[in-house]
Amino acid sequence: MHRPPTAEAEVAEELAAVRPGLVPRYTAELPGARAAVLTRLWRGLTHEPLPWLADRADGPAGCTLRLSDGRRLHGPRPDPYATAAYVSVVRLDEVAYDDPARLMTGLAVAHGTDFAVELGHSVASLALSRAGQERPAAEERPVYDWEWERRVVDGHPYHPGCRSRPGFSVAEQLAYGPEHGPLVRLGLLPVPAGECLVTGDWPDELRDGERLLVPTHPWQAEHVLKRACDTGIDARPLMSLRTLELPGGFHQPCGPHVKTALSARLTSSVRDISGYSIALSATLSAFAETLAARLDGLLHITRTLGAVTANSPDVAAVLRESPRAYAAPGSGECVVPVAALATTGLPESPAWLADFTRLALTVGLRLLDLGVALEAHGQNLLVVLSPTGAPVRLVYRDLADIRVSPARLARHGIPVPELTGRIVTDDVTALRRKLFGSLVAGALAGTAGSAAVLRGALESAVRDLPRTPDLVALLEEPVPAKALTLMRLSPGTPGDQWTGLPHPLH
Template sequence: MITTAAAVSPPDTHRPDRDNKHVPTPTADPAGTRTQLADLRPDLLTGYDTALPGAHAAILARLLLALEHEPLPGLQTRHHHNGRTHLRFTHTTVTYPTTAATPFTEPPAGLTVLVDGLDMTDPAALTAQLWPGSALRTEIANSVANLALARAANPTPAVMATPHEPGRIEQLLVDGHPLHPCCRTRTGMTVADLLAYAPEHHPTFPLRRLRVPPNRWYGTANPILYAHPWQAAHLLDQHPWLTDDGPTTPVRPLMSLRTVAPIDGGPHIKTAVDIQMTSAIRTVSPAAVHNGPRLSAFLNRLTADLPLDVLTETEAGAAITDHGPDRHLAHLIRQAPPPGAIPLGVLATTPAILDTIDDPYTFFTDLTTVLFAPLATILNRGVALEAHGQNTLIVLSDGRPTRTVYRDLGGIRVHTDAGAPDLHGDLPTDDPAELRTKLAAAALATVARQTITALSHHHHAEPDRLWQLLATALHHTDPKLRTDPLPVKATTAMRLAADPLHDQWTHLPNPMAAFA
């Protein structure tokens, strides 16, 4: 449980030098990160320098995925010849090995593209060349630096975490989002912040309890805001009617950084943190505060006969400012997953976990039974769960999937005729295509592709055979899931757009179409 700890001052790591003349700059690029690291953790410098070329290549490869498939500004032509992709932008040409734009694989350090005939290895420099003046260059430079720092802090292969340490297994994921070039962007954080709060650095810390006047509180929870310590200091500065009620017992950050698990067990807390991670500032919307507890009860009834559990969002609350319930001063409390449940993103990227799988075809057949087929059944019932590698966990028994656990209701879609309670925000829809896209983009275009790639690399499984198993499992549902091109969110195009929160899509061939 989250409880109040003895009154101690919160770690002031986001202003470590406030009494000195120099304050470290947030969102550092690789050089700025190295400068800060020399002061904070000189023991990591050698590892950071060693990891940097691989981090450049990993982010560059994610950017090449966008160049290969997305509708990007300024792109005029795209063609392939002799194993190379040739792109013509308005004022620039880019050429690279087509195989470099292969998802879910680690590119070689030193991956190089030709830009107007000159070699280039830095994805931030490539971004600046293609889209001059775009803020995306800074985001990608920060992603490179933070990825190198994450790898420096985790130099040896991860081992299975004990299920008796809540949240530890989620910290096995080092590289972040498998497709997004901003996979490790943390806009607004210093290197000290990363070391203090980012899950890949394995910290523990207390949240702050901020008392809110009852007439300024919205939601089902008591009027006490659980605030991330990074957020708490400037909230107290901006809102003098908040009262600091001291720290909680220690918590451990999960894959999403702003969601935490108490180290002594109990419900998870999703906090608001004004930091851009991948594509968005991570706040808790008034709609999420309203919807979570109501929607949880509905989904538990909807899935009661399936091998899939939706974790209940038990309480939520937000402080009310001049703008109403404020997404920057909000939290949500969620049921913890069962001990040992493994996020699919961790499973697919951790050799120690993949080693526990005896037969990849048996494993994947079980996975279709407890994950993909239930997701399709829930879609038939009018709800599309956004089942990606962070939101979706698998319970294993002797290396075999036995049950799925789903969390985080903010990204789902619910048909207006599904019988759900009154919902706020963009969750309700009467468009079957929107529901199908939500499910297919997360579960099929991301989770299925990543898991099949992992099984083919680690266990030499035949991808076509695995896709056929999946097609068979989905035979009872909408045939478009098996035949239509797979939607993939065009994350780089969205970052470059005037409205970066408006969904854009690209589409890939559906490997199940051959078995439909």
């Protein structure tokens, strides 16, 4: 057995200085965190087109991968849809590894050294996140958005860098990580209005005469902007870390959400806010609201209230309405991020999971046919639950990475909005990858938790769906998924890379 990577020791040392009482729990969580990240890494190794893998053989005793240099990598039979940590040891020839960072170092492949560092940080940060979490009762229904979102402790269900937060100290993770439930003081950075690009209605509460007050994450202010903000506002961090729930006001029935610029690489990429997305935000929001109206009340899309950039991705913010606004007042409904559904216990019911799967596929496929492919992963997609827990409709947020097909819109007689850039495409493969990769290989798979459970839900759900060309492609072709490990090992290749997962129905 090989352990521990330096990241674990570094985090333990920092934690002893800032929160010594948490050290025993952190230490106890490390083995489980290693297994969780190793399971995600094993998924990538067994299902992605990595150039240094020559062959794969599956058998009753597990799965063996032959490397191009002749070495052999052996582990459990892989389930690409599993969310439980079922991989505790992987053998590279005769050496057993229980640690993903050490395994990646042992593989000695191109760019593996840097990726090993990321994996070590992912393990250590995941253990820290788990150590500071209070486990809620499944039947407990939070009131505020941030209370639901702090339940998603482990981050991305399939990315080996699920909790990698390079550039964040232990103290900063505790202060800003949603799983720790902190109150974050956002700075309000004053910028002359004439120097800003603004779309939508920027609220009076975030203005100071001729200056706009741009909500600024404290990490961004300290590490990137190198300046302090004289005024601020308290907010609660959500799943994406850089998006936070503001207090009530801003002419909204629920505290709105603000996406802040955070020029740090979280999971895979730097999460800045481009001028391109600011410029399109109002047009996209109005268009999406019109299109959602065609879905018989099954889908709501949160409105973008206003967006601003001071001509820099480092100083920008987007203000959105809360998904909670789409729970009928006084009805007892609640709005739950799909990534948090596993904490409710509801997906354990095959009938419930089939109903939810049917609802999600109905909405996603109808919208795709009209001409819009959603990035419907468990963070962007939310479900409205009735007082009894039944899934009744969906809510979608963050339009920055959807895809819009002018040809499909025109086919349905829908006016094509004035959009440019990466969002616009008529490429069928790109459209289907966007939806199927996020919804089926992401939100639905993550909620089901295994290939067997996902198979049952899909079998039940697809019986009632119109057999469109998109549905046929979904049922008959491998399920597209982002090749997350390949992407981290290909730093010189821009954009997304893809793989095809074995279809759970086949």
